[in-house]
Amino acid sequence: MEYAKKQLPDDKLKFPARKQLKNAIKNPEKTLLKMQDRLEHLNNSTQNTINLTDPECVWRPNKKNNMTMGYNIHHIVDMDSGIIVSTGVSTNPDNHKDFIPQFEHYEEFYGQIPTTTALVADNGYYSEDNLATINEKGWDAYIPNKELATLFKKNKTELKPFSKYNFIFSNDFSYCTCPNNQKLTKHNTITTTKGTKTFYYAASYKTCKNCPYYKECCKSSTQKIITHYGGDLAKNMYLKMQSTRGKEIYSKRMPSVEPTFAQMKHNPGITQLRAYGVKQAQTESELVAIAQNIIRINEYIHQKNNT
Ligand code: SF4
Numbered sequence: 486m487e488y489a490k491k492q493l494p495d496d497k498l499k500f501p502a503r504k505q506l507k508n509a510i511k512n513p514e515k516t517l518l519k520m521q522d523r524l525e526h527l528n529n530s531t532q533n534t535i536n537l538t539d540p541e542c543v544w545r546p547n548k549k550n551n552m553t554m555g556y557n558i559h560h561i562v563d564m565d566s567g568i569i570v571s572t573g574v575s576t577n578p579d580n581h582k583d584f585i586p587q588f589e590h591y592e593e594f595y596g597q598i599p600t601t602t603a604l605v606a607d608n609g610y611y612s613e614d615n616l617a618t619i620n621e622k623g624w625d626a627y628i629p630n631k632e633l634a635t636l637f638k639k640n641k642t643e644l645k646p647f648s649k650y651n652f653i654f655s656n657d658f659s660y661c662t663c664p665n666n667q668k669l670t671k672h673n674t675i676t677t678t679k680g681t682k683t684f685y686y687a688a689s690y691k692t693c694k695n696c697p698y699y700k701e702c703c704k705s706s707t708q709k710i711i712t713h714y715g716g717d718l719a720k721n722m723y724l725k726m727q728s729t730r731g732k733e734i735y736s737k738r739m740p741s742v743e744p745t746f747a748q749m750k751h752n753p754g755i756t757q758l759r760a761y762g763v764k765q766a767q768t769e770s771e772l773v774a775i776a777q778n779i780i781r782i783n784e785y786i787h788q789k790n791n792t
Contacts, residue, residue: 539761545578564741569774574767580609605738608634616718647702649711749777
């Protein structure tokens with residue numbers, strides 16, 4: 486034991502490894518069993534490393550895009566009342582993989598979602614697979630693609646005359662037509678890891694150079710190049726999001742849903758779950774949602790009494 490203690494290069498080992506080695510000196514059998522269990526988790530995991538304390542949690546990007554270990558927590562919030570109607574914890578690092586399971590989980594409790602109910606989500610839940618399933622299920626979903634999400638974030642309601650949103654795409658997406666009625670042909674397609682396709686369109690240099698809107702449209706580039714995402718389903722969602730109803734519904738998401746998330750974090754001071762394991766994390770998340778709903782109902786009663 487003394488020999489092992491001397492061999493622990495404290496300054497060179499990271500804290501978790503040092504802790505495990507110290508535990509192994511104190512209780513070798515228990516530590517060995519724990520390490521065997523963690524090794525099994527690691528072998529079954531799609532990730533290169535696991536958390537020794539909670540082997541079920543996963544690496545995922547946080548709001549600031551830094552990789553942290555934890556769970557992905559989703560809440561379905563009623564936009565009119567701010568009440569959380571369903572909550573789910575998953576080990577998918579990407580939000581978009583949880584969109585369909587979350588609403589299927591909701592349907593298990595509340596029955597089939599009516600086709601008149603609007604399901605609104607941010608761009609993190611956008612994927613071609615989700616659009617296909619939403620279409621099959623007949624859900625009235627509103628999820629912006631990356632371009633529109635950026636536009637909505639900037640709170641831009643008025644499009645610039647030569648914004649790419651004013652270019653009309655052909656049904657087969659092989660070309661688009663600019664506001665000066667010139668054709669931009671598709672010259673490249675890139676498929677992202679989410680399965681989303683990005684199409685690149687370019688007008689010819691000659692056409693743009695002789696166009697009266699050249700300076701305004703192309704600015705510093707020599708010709709107009711624009712991008713667009715996806716196939717038919719993506720196009721339909723894009724048009725739906727750009728419709729008056731789409732813009733109106735999506736604009737309600739931020740003021741009605743985000744305060745609920747902010748209150749959950751700041752009022753009770755719950756910035757992270759304390760439970761270990763998916764099941765316990767799910768239970769803790771549900772308890773937090775119940776507490777938040779009680780606060781919301783209390784606020785509602787106060788508002789009603791004061792009017
Ligand atoms: S500059 Fe080119 S893309 Fe822009 S409006 Fe003129 S022709 Fe169309």
